[in-house]
Amino acid sequence: MGGSLNRRTTIAVRRDILEQLSSLAKERKMSVYALSNSVLEQAIQVIRESGSDRVIVNLWRVQKILRDFDAVVVPSYFMDMLISELYRLDRERLLSLFAQLGRDVGTLARDYAKTFDELISLSTLFVYFFPLKRIELKDSGNNAKEITIVGAGGTIESTEAVFEAVKEILNSYGVKVFNHTLSRGLIKIMVSPNTK
Numbered sequence: 752m753g754g755s756l757n758r759r760t761t762i763a764v765r766r767d768i769l770e771q772l773s774s775l776a777k778e779r780k781m782s783v784y785a786l787s788n789s790v791l792e793q794a795i796q797v798i799r800e801s802g803s804d805r806v807i808v809n810l811w812r813v814q815k816i817l818r819d820f821d822a823v824v825v826p827s828y829f830m831d832m833l834i835s836e837l838y839r840l841d842r843e844r845l846l847s848l849f850a851q852l853g854r855d856v857g858t859l860a861r862d863y864a865k866t867f868d869e870l871i872s873l874s875t876l877f878v879y880f881f882p883l884k885r886i887e888l889k890d891s892g893n894n895a896k897e898i899t900i901v902g903a904g905g906t907i908e909s910t911e912a913v914f915e916a917v918k919e920i921l922n923s924y925g926v927k928v929f930n931h932t933l934s935r936g937l938i939k940i941m942v943s944p945n946t947k
Contacts, residue, residue, distance in 0.1 A: 831905040838908040853916035857923025900938040
């Protein structure tokens with residue numbers, strides 16, 4: 752049985768993929784056979800564990816964005832405790848810092864997402880890597896849109912701080928928030944018709 756699994760076989764791939772694979776194998780000083788086996792073995796593991804072939808590209812995109820943003824990942828419970836303590840000491844200062852964070856992220860995000868719709872699409876990738884459970888966008892009539900963010904903080908203080916950052920990110924895309932509701936871990940935002 753073991754010998755039959757190690758036999759070579761032919762797999763059909765598009766010519767452009769084969770050319771890229773050949774070029775990469777040459778750069779790495781590997782055979783196409785060795786490189787394709789390595790790539791396929793790792794891809795199969797990720798797909799099996801995640802249930803999606805898109806997760807590979809999404810993982811890479813998020814990793815690249817986090818590196819460019821110079822992000823530091825900390826456990827969510829620790830961040831909630833830290834935010835709650837700072838909120839108690841100086842609420843206005845804390846919210847001001849999160850608003851500035853939103854402006855900074857909004858500026859950097861424009862390198863990855865040129866439009867509001869691209870921003871929403873990009874933001875859904877972060878559901879895989881942060882405590883966020885879901886980000887949804889739906890039309891609400893009169894060209895208004897509702898953004899729902901589920902899992903935005905384990906405390907109301909964290910949720911309020913995240914909202915300040917999100918509001919400024921949206922503002923950097925020319926999208927104005929005209930109504931919102933917050934509860935622990937849940938943000939619902941109504942944005943103006945002139946989204947772009």
